[in-house]
Amino acid sequence: MSDITINVNGKPVSGPVEGRTLLVDFLRGAGLTGTHVGCDTSQCGACVVHVDGKAVKACSIFAVEAEGAEVATIEGQANPDGSLNVIQQAFQDHHGLQCGFCTPGMVMSAAALLKENPRPSEHEIREYLEGNICRCTGYHNIVKAIMAASGQDVSAIAAE
Amino acid sequence: MPKDGGIGASTKRREDIRFLTGTGQYTDDINLRGQAHVAFLRSDVAHGRIKGIDTKAAEGMPGVVRIFTGADFEGVGGLPCGWQVTDRHGEVMQEPGHPVLAQGKVRHVGDPIAAVVAETPEQARDAVEAIAVDIEELPAVIDMKAALADDAPKVHDDLKSNLCYDWGFVEENKAAVEEAFGKAAHVTSLELVNNRLVANPMEPRVAVGDFAAHSGESTLYTTSQNPHVIRLLMGAFVLGIPEHKLRVVAPDVGGGFGSKIFHYAEEAFCTFAAKQLKRPVKWTSSRAEAFMSDAHGRDHVTKIELALDADNNFTALRTETYANMGAYLSTFAPSVPTWLHGTLMAGNYRTPLIYVNVKAVFTNTVPVDAYRGAGRPEATYQLERVIDKAARELGVDPIALRRQNFVTEFPYATPVAVEYDTGDYVATMDKLEEIADISGFEKRLAESKARGKLRGLGVNCYIEACGIAPSNLVGQLGARAGLYESATVRVNATGGLVVMTGSHSHGQGHETSFPQVVADMIGIDASMVEIEHGDTDKAPMGMGTYGSRSLAVGGSAIVRATEKIIAKAKRIAAHIMEASEDDIELKNGQFTVAGTDKSLAWGDVTLAAYVPHNYPLDELEPGLEETAFYDPSNFTYPAGAYACEVEVDPETGKVTIESFAAADDFGNIVNPMIVSGQVHGGLAQGIGQALLEGCVYDENGQLLTGSYMDYAMPRAEDVPFYKVDHSCQTPCTHNPLGVKGCGEAGAIGSPPAVVNAVVDALQRAGHTNVMHIDMPLSPSRVWKTMQG
Known part of the structure; x- marks a missing residue:
């Protein structure tokens, strides 16, 4: 066991970890249960967080590897006044979530995508989401929400 | 309509806020003070006799609290089956025992043998590794037809054979069907496999058992689609805990698709162990465990034959299906x-x-048990494939052949015991031809050809029986439960409402759509209505959410309870306004007296119900709370027509979905946005079944597809934007909302469209001997088919 401190959403979070403790388990153990675990082979993407600005599957690194890093999770994504940020709002507006379990990972992946590609095409979005599995939405409204969040007109895409 | 959305409005979902901000409360987010953690030792062989379990070394491992084996469950009941089928000879099905932890034998890879309870999940997993199990491996039966051979090893030694039942339906029609086949001008037959699938909701199952020593009450937090059903099954049949001493809570649940209907061993284990150990006990499934312990879906092998007369009218249909039950009978x-x-x-x-x-x-x-659609996708797939094959053999247009044989008059009593109350299959096919631009196909075909790709068009129809189900009817058919739904509507003094429903929302958006219904009835804002679900201590009873039943059955119960509320509120209003009850009208949340200018706001009446100062106590009880149970009088019958266009790469056999269009008739619709979302999700699952997904066992019963590395889940790139339309609406005639249900349609209607399209593409490219390819249509299967 060793004690580590990670800055999560701008606040230091400390705790004892084993060498084998995954970052996702450290976060969830600290009460940040918005980051989810949907598989054990780093395929599903429900645990995507940002580590030092990059999208990372929190099941694919050990907590000790993130010592001292700046980690952003779904809990820190809303605007300072508590309202939904642009991506979150687009997900609600376009029904980009159903059961909500994959949603934190989807939102964090979408944020990383838009940071590196502010106006992605439909194809680029679908390709980027290769590592995020959703079983509910059939992806239609997720892709649409991300296009809308990037300022693109999605009114021509079948809505209902 | 209420200004924030009544019936028919695409109201944005209120539950999204917590899911988008990471504040949802899923079962794995629940951590109780003092909880211990469970890890299961599961069989790594498909079939074997347990000769001994040595737990000594494991007991000494750090953090181990206690290790349980089958011996600890000898006096405990087994997992029950909720449906008894009677076979074609009048015999009831063979029904084996299903212990919580294996007793004597293991019967599938993943069968739980022992459970370690420890202080941390890691310690529990470490100790599982230290348990030594001596298993004599027995020959496994995997292939269904081989399992029925006289000398096949038996999965259950105490049963006569591996045949659960041999069911004939309608047995009395058998001879007449044979006769019709003898007279047919044309018979088309097709053998096909409906591939075994794993439901794979993104949230793995979790169970947290708790026991309150001071009250003797057990609580189970679980990832369930129907907590009341779990309370009944686990309490009455497994652990012997009466309902008033057992609470089951299913909080936010991350998808179910059928796999979270059933009562599972791990739920019973955690509840049992918590009581034994007097501390909370938690189990969180890994995805690997999910693959080998969640009930699987489909897995039918079928021969279907269609008889037609000289004018291409369907005259008879017969099928023979082998249906895999797996090693035990799951709940339904x-x-x-x-x-x-x-x-x-x-x-x-x-x-x-x-x-x-x-x-x-x-x-x-x-x-194997229900997975999105449950039986109806299997029926649709074989029927719509054989019709397509018949059209090809007869050289007629597959759409025209379907249209010619459509049911056009309703109600329609089928020869298979159900009565369709309403529908318009011509209208949905017309709509499909429009939105899919069927007439423009030839142009798109030419474009694909120019790019060196094969293109195909597949069309099919579907019908499903939803709104499950009339208790009278299912009781006669072997159900050991009633399939009503209950609702309690509690109106608070200041006018807000809490609706407690036995339906469970795990992605369907009930917290948004149910208030739309109640708000519409009363004429208040939907934001004044709150939905409570997923807790047996709140709703009085519930049969849960599956079979596209929530709005049709659960919503109807809410309507009935709300009608009772309105009736009582009108009586209160009549008293206060000194008018006849018959003259009271409720509109836009205002009670008025017909023909006068007297009026009372909704909140004035609800306050009077709880502050009964000037109140007719001799006529009416104070308070405003009503409960209704609704039992449907028939199934509902959503139906539609689907079209898929594919491109096939002739070099690799890879199939891409170029477009998918769905024209559905769901009757009346409460929230079109949510309905579309349900169809989208179903389509992806159906396309997944058709192109990607397949659960594979080797001949020894080893699960070859035990992770997302091996089991191909549909990704965003595998599917297109869908064109969905639900403007064709023939309202259900027998429920108060006129709704039919929309949750499963996409998964039911889409697999045949995809396969029809791929066969069409190959046929158009000159592979005229290709009449069928079994799902999933992987590149290798398609490529091999093209090589002849």
């Missing part, structure tokens, strides 16, 4: 290949004579 498994499948074999067509034979078989595989 026997009903899926029978009553949820045979009753739908008429499809959208006037086939006068139908005979369905289903042999349900035990094998050394994970139990």
Whole structure:
């Protein structure tokens, strides 16, 4: 066991970890249960967080590897006044979530995508989401929400 | 309509806020003070006799609290089956025991043998590794037909054979069907496999058991689609805990698709162990465990034959299906290949004579039960594939052949025991031809050809029986439960409402759509209505959410309870306004007296109900709370027509979905946005079944597809933007909302469209001998087919 401190959403979070403790388990153990675990082979993407600005599957690194890093999770994504940020709002507006379990990972992946590609095409979005599995939405409204969040007109895409 | 959305409005979902901000409360987010953690030792062989379990070394491992084996459950009941099928000879099905932890034998890879309870999940997993189990491996039965051979090893030694039942439907029609086949001008037959699938909700299952020593009350937090059903099954049949001493809570649940209907061993284990150890006990499934312990879906092998007369009218249909039950009977498994499948074999067509034979078989595989659509996708797939093949053999247009045989007059009594109350299959096909631009196909075909790709068009129809189900009817068919739904509507003094429903939302958006209904009825804002679900201590009873029943059955119960509320509120208003009850009208949240200018606001009346100062106590009780149970009088029958266009790469066999269009008739619609979302999700699952997904066992019963590395889940790149339309609406005639249900349609209607399209593409490219390819249509399968 060793004690580590990670800055999560701008606040230091400390705790004892084993060498084998995954970052996702450290976060969830600290009460940040918005980051989810949907598989054990780093395929599903429900645990995507940002580590030092990059999208990372929190099941694919050990907590000790993130010592001292700046980690952003779904809990820190809303605007300072508590309202939904642009991506979150687009997900609600376009029904980009159903059961909500994959949603934190989807939102964090979408944020990383838009940071590196502010106006992605439909194809680029679908390709980027290769590592995020959703079983509910059939992806239609997720892709649409991300296009809308990037300022693109999605009114021509079948809505209902 | 209420300004924030009544019936028919695409109201944004209120539950999204917590899911988008990471504040949802899923079962794994629940951590109780002092909780211990469980890890299960699971069988790594498909079939074997347990000769000994040595837990000594494991007991000494750090953090181990206690280790349980089958011996600890000898006096405890087994997991019950909720449906008893009677076979074609009048015999009841063979029903094996299903222990919580294996007793004597293991019967599939993943069968739980022992459970370690420890202080941390890691310690529990470490200790599982230290348990030594001596298993004598026995020959496994995996293939269904081989399992029925006289000398096949038996999955259950105490049963006569591996045959669960041999069901015939409608047995009395068998001879007439044979006769019709003898007279047919043309017979088309097709053998096909409906591939075994794993439901794979993104949230793995979790169970947290708790026991309050001071009250003797047990609580189970679980990832369930129907907490009341779990309370009944686990309490009455497994652990012997009466309902008033057992609370089951299913909080936010991350998808179910059927796999979270059933009562599982791990739920019973955690509840049992918590009581034994006097501390909370938690289990969180890994995805690997999910693959080998969640009930699987489909897995039918079918021969279907369609008889037609000289004018291409369907005259008879017969099928023979082998349905895999797996190693044990999961909660509703026997009903899926029978009553949820045979009753739908008429499809959208006037086939006068139908005979369905289903042999349900035990094998050394994970139990198989309902998965999105449950029996209805299997019925639709074989029917719509054989019709397509018939059209090809007869050289007629597949759409025209379907149209010619459509049921056009309602109500329509099928030869397979159900009565369609309403529908308009011509209208949905017309709509499909429009939104899919069927007439423009040739142009798109030419474009694909120019790019060196093969292109195909596949069309099919579907019908499903939803709104499950009339208790009277299902009781006669072997259900050991009633399939009503309950609702309690509590109106608070200041006018807000809490609706407690036995339906459970795990992605369907009930917290948004149910208030739309109540708000519409009263004429208040939907934001004044709150939905409570998923807790047996809140709603009085519930049969849960599956079979596209929530709005049709649960919503109807809410309507009935709200009607009682309105009736009582009118009586209170009549008293206060000194008017006759018959003259009171409720509109836009205002009570008025007809023909006068007297009026009272909704909140004035609700306050009077709880502050009964000037109140007719001799006529009316104070308070405003009502409960209703709604039991449907028939199934509902959503139906539609789907079209898929694919491109096939002739070099690799890879299939891409170029477009997918769905024209559905769901009757009336409460929230169109949510309905579209349900269809989208179903389509992706159906496309996944058709192109990607397949659960594979080797001949020894080893699960080869045990992770997302091996089991191909549909990704965003595998599917297109869908065109969905639900403007064709023939309202259900027998429920108060006129709704039919929309949750499963996409998964039911889409697989045949995809396969029809791929066969069409290959045929157009000159592979005229290709009549069928079994799902999933992987590149290698398609490529091999093209090589002849």
